Amino acid sequence: MKIRKIRARQIKDCRGKPTIQIFVNGASGSAPSGTSKSKFEVLDYGFSLAKTVSYINSKLAKNLIGMEIETFEDLKKLNSVYLDLLGGNPRIALEFAILNALAKDQEKELWELLNPSATEMPRILANVAGGGAHAPKSNFDIQELLLSPRQDSFREDFQTARKLYRAIGKYSTKAKTIEHAWIFNKSAHEVLDIISKLLPPEVELGCDFAASNIWAHGSYHWHELGELDKRQHFKYISQLAYEFELFYLEDPFNQTDFEGFAKLLKENPFSLVCGDDLIATNLKRLKQAVEERAINAVIVKPNQIGSLLAAKEVLDFARSHEIVPVLSHRSGETMDATIADIAFAWQVPFVKFGIDGKERLAKLYRLIEIEERLNKV
Template sequence: MSSRALITGIVADEVLDSRGNPTVKVRVVLDDGTTGETIVPSGASTGEFEAVELRDGDAARYCGKGVLKAVSNVNNEIALALRGQDVLDQRQIDQRLIALDGTESKSRLGANAILGVSLACARAAAQSQRLALFQFLGGADSHVLPVPMFNVLNGGKHAADGPDVQEFKIVPLGAPTFREAYRYGAETYHALRGVLAEMGTSTNVGDEGGFVPQLKSNLAAMDALTRAIERAGYRPGEDIAIGLDPAASSFFTDGAYRLTRDRLSLSTQDMIGYWKSWVNAYPLVSLEDPLADSDWSGFATITRELGARVQIVGDDLFVTNRKFLKRGIEEGCCNSILIKLNQIGTVTETLDTAHMAMAAGYTCLVSHRSGETSDTSIADLAVALNCGQIKSGAPARGERVAKYNRLLEIENMLGAAAVFAGRHAFSNLRLST
């Protein structure tokens, strides 16, 4: 394997994501003939301080969502700046991209342009060294297969007329291997379809492949989920637990949390009490963005009151940014962080944030976006980090299962060295069964 691999070309194009919206595809070519290619995802439920994806704003094309400006930035300014650079030095590549953009939010060149190049460079580097991406990013000790969190009920911004809670997830933490966890999830997903049909509600699916039932209350979704786990032949809390992503910023207006399905308007303390009642009643192991991303004191309170029993995950609160994570650590906000590459915009910044979180005793949950592609990089990222958790939607829709199928490949590749995280991924909690 060569100690250097130089970039000879970078080419971007405008393609579509899983919601039919434009996104950026990037291909990096090296002097040894190898290439690396990636397609950038896009979120619907986004944090206020996420890195900015650049959209054209031309109403005559794709309702203003075109990305030709970002594509042009890759094909011209970025390609010129990186030509001749050693792709094996990922940190140097990313630092050049950050400096070239010159803004804190990556808004000049676009986080979609920058991440496309950063990640395509990592893929090209791995190819040139004859390594899998997870091995290039994480090194020889990358061997832990993550527990998948399957979003089987969609709501919030991901599904019109669904529950207020954005994601209801099944978490097969009691499986012996990733392959078996995948099976547990798929079987429960199909059982849930039957449960919802018996309830007389829709079994149409939302952006992430989960069902979008029109139920009378948010709690009814939890009951349906528990019944589906049991119908599939599994034990709630023992074989399969439950995770939630309320994405509470989406229903926080005028100083109150407004749950349409439950006809409730709640203060922060009342909202915490609401979640506490769910933790008491159901086998919940993960609660992501249970409060609005501006409610730092509320996050500190809910972490104190529930953090020993359930994973309090900061997504919109932290946006995969070390600056906000540092504040969270100092103020006791959350005990877990969601990791999304396109929230921060480069590979090394993503890795740095995850490592900072784990060093502080936080768990890490690697995540997809609602606007996804066939790109499987996050599967490799989860194994590279040995973080033990990933969410990529339901066990349905090609752009979702591509990530899970990639994890099957990695498990096979690792063979006897593969370790499934299982319940150990939540070892910092007092799990109830």
């Protein structure tokens, strides 16, 4: 496929904040952004969004028009135009648009273009209750409580998660986080107790603690418990993991504490101890985590590293070292569902796309659509 036309513009994400959308040969891609961010992420934008859009339309487009793209690996050709200077979001939006244009040009589904032999659907990590940076006025410090059904199809998993989401809402304040998770003005222990009692045996429970957000001046600051040192915080996380049989523990410690992650994994070898802020989809940091045996699962967010090729490299390295990859959305999402096709094509075991809100449902519905088409073949 030859790139014939490129156009960029500003749009609003689900929080009403501006982000970038890029069109390539009429196909689009848009970039999300996070609220809770790792300090190891690439910058969203190297310049202001307005300047970025202007630069793409006036200068970058001229350098890209005529470029031939035939495979996913051809995205490396973008390195020749110094896209990294623009930041992670413009490159991700451009790569999404290019891949969607290429799939359209070849008259294929995007996942089929990337991996025609893909067959396995991912499991859902559904964000049903939240606090922390996603609900700053709440006293609930855990950023996300996550449900993961284990049933016979992705559609059944989705339907079960949706049903439980609605049931859990009855116990909440009725307000929602920016990711449409229910807000509670209760302690972490109280909320976990409420939700765990609602779950049938085929649904597992996990937490994204995003603990860097409650870490300051060498200690953790909980609304319910006050200031905890590292040892006290570790004990509390371990207590929650044991009492509520948490199968998934994301970012339970500060984003530099490889030692804390390693200790928790050693105590909970059958749970997924997952690094997000700790790794930031960065291969160098993932390699350090492997050396220190700090995690057995890792979040992959393409715009954290600003390149789909780099994100895929992280995912492949994780797999080769028996670390479970989890492909994730961001809190500031758009209607772009490209990441759903990528999740299926890359055969990730888990997706963390939320469970409510049109921008998140777009991705989940796309996975249901993929499953339905597979079942018809």
